[in-house]
Amino acid sequence: MKIRAAVLEEFGAPLVVQEVDLAEPRDGEVLVRLAACGVCHTDLYTASGADPSGYAPTVLGHEGAGVVERVGDGVDSVAPGDHVVTLFSPQCRECVHCRDPRTNLCLAIREQQNRGYLPDGTTRLSRDGEQIRHFMGASTFAEYTVMPEIALAKVHPDAPLDRACLFACGLSTGLGAALNTARVEPGTTCVVFGAGMVGLGAVAGCRLSGAERIVCVDLSKDRLELARGQGATDVLVGGPETVDRVLELTGGFGADYTFEATGNVAVMRQAVESARMGWGLATICGVAGKGETLDVVPRYLITGRRVAGSSFGGVKGRDGVPQLVERWLAGEIDVEPFVSHTLTLDEVGRGFELMEQQAGIRSVIRFDS
Numbered sequence: 624m625k626i627r628a629a630v631l632e633e634f635g636a637p638l639v640v641q642e643v644d645l646a647e648p649r650d651g652e653v654l655v656r657l658a659a660c661g662v663c664h665t666d667l668y669t670a671s672g673a674d675p676s677g678y679a680p681t682v683l684g685h686e687g688a689g690v691v692e693r694v695g696d697g698v699d700s701v702a703p704g705d706h707v708v709t710l711f712s713p714q715c716r717e718c719v720h721c722r723d724p725r726t727n728l729c730l731a732i733r734e735q736q737n738r739g740y741l742p743d744g745t746t747r748l749s750r751d752g753e754q755i756r757h758f759m760g761a762s763t764f765a766e767y768t769v770m771p772e773i774a775l776a777k778v779h780p781d782a783p784l785d786r787a788c789l790f791a792c793g794l795s796t797g798l799g800a801a802l803n804t805a806r807v808e809p810g811t812t813c814v815v816f817g818a819g820m821v822g823l824g825a826v827a828g829c830r831l832s833g834a835e836r837i838v839c840v841d842l843s844k845d846r847l848e849l850a851r852g853q854g855a856t857d858v859l860v861g862g863p864e865t866v867d868r869v870l871e872l873t874g875g876f877g878a879d880y881t882f883e884a885t886g887n888v889a890v891m892r893q894a895v896e897s898a899r900m901g902w903g904l905a906t907i908c909g910v911a912g913k914g915e916t917l918d919v920v921p922r923y924l925i926t927g928r929r930v931a932g933s934s935f936g937g938v939k940g941r942d943g944v945p946q947l948v949e950r951w952l953a954g955e956i957d958v959e960p961f962v963s964h965t966l967t968l969d970e971v972g973r974g975f976e977l978m979e980q981q982a983g984i985r986s987v988i989r990f991d992s
């Protein structure tokens with residue numbers, strides 16, 4: 624079928640919205656009609672050429688939500704009409720990692736997905752017979768996409784899809800970092816570094832866990848206001864003195880849990896040093912630049928601080944995303960403040976500009992407008 628999609632033709636150049644061919648879903652694959660898609664830093668990072676593992680041409684986008692249109696042979700967990708959120712982090716339920724509660728890093732299709740192919744090593748996207756690769760196994764800057772069944776989370780049909788798409792990436796990452804990776808306990812003190820989509824999700828996750836005190840650190844006062852709306856009890860403008868400020872706020876000890884959601888390795892270090900001696904846990908969510916390393920003075924670890932990392936918030940997507948969506952529908956999570964702009968597919972470049980200007984938290988592309 625012919626679909627309209629935003630294609631990365633050349634690194635550093637604007638995406639080109641155009642008609643491309645999408646083939647029918649094969650075994651284990653699903654054709655999804657997209658309703659909405661968030662614009663995320665990872666799309667921009669790849670489009671800029673900064674990501675050394677990036678490739679072109681490809682259809683970008685990975686924060687999608689839509690409706691199942693058709694399924695290939697052997698697909699039994701979703702059916703036409705089901706509402707789904709796309710998962711760049713799939714869940715096959717069979718590999719050694721899927722069967723272990725300690726991780727969400729499914730091994731089933733990693734290699735092909737990283738290279739831009741569907742699990743059988745081919746693409747469904749093409750143009751004039753030339754293949755176009757899939758991005759993060761999703762390619763959701765498009766009217767339709769074909770994805771593996773194991774990379775789709777079936778969500779409650781009442782969930783508005785132009786908000787549900789946020790659960791495809793940053794929001795679930797932040798919520799999950801608190802709920803799954805750190806497993807924040809009630810009555811504790813938490814510090815969240817960064818108040819973008821991921822950090823605000825972590826603030827909400829700490830609140831849902833019953834944390835007594837939630838300190839959010841960011842450079843932007845507007846974003847710190849949003850953090851208050853998600854449950855932050857204290858806010859700090861970040862800087863070189865942040866660790867000292869956190870220690871002052873916590874009786875000299877530091878926090879039970881800290882979260883880093885900036886991608887800056889100096890802030891990651893602050894997150895480690897702001898964690899409490901004895902048991903403080905620092906959870907790193909940010910993606911650092913290639914070759915950058917995290918400096919930790921070993922004494923911090925010997926005296927009982929721990930460091931964890933979290934990919935997609937440790938959320939096993941097909942099980943976990945529908946549960947998070949249910950909590951949103953039940954009124955426990957306030958998603959509305961995260962969506963600052965609604966765009967058409969043709970305006971995808973504007974979505975990148977807004978992100979670079981830090982205007983709002985998320986722009987959402989709607990395909991039905």
Ligand SMILES: NC(=O)c1ccc[n+]([C@@H]2O[C@H](COP(=O)([O-])OP(=O)(O)OC[C@H]3O[C@@H](n4cnc5c(N)ncnc54)[C@H](O)[C@@H]3O)[C@@H](O)[C@H]2O)c1
Pocket residue numbers: 664665792793796816817818819820821822840841842843846861862884885886887890907908909910911933934935936
């Ligand atoms: N682990 C995962 O699975 C996963 C998933 C999505 C995103 N990420 C990563 O998480 C990070 C955050 O993503 P986002 O979408 O929220 O990004 P974002 O750019 O919207 O938010 C980052 C925030 O950090 C703040 N910040 C920058 N320097 C700071 C400092 N010195 N002190 C305090 N705050 C500072 C910025 O003001 C900004 O509000 C990125 O590195 C992103 O790549 C990771």
Ligand SMILES: [Zn+2]
Pocket residue numbers: 663664665685686792793
């Ligand atoms: Zn993303």
Ligand SMILES: [Zn+2]
Pocket residue numbers: 713714715716717718719720721728729730731
């Ligand atoms: Zn798996």
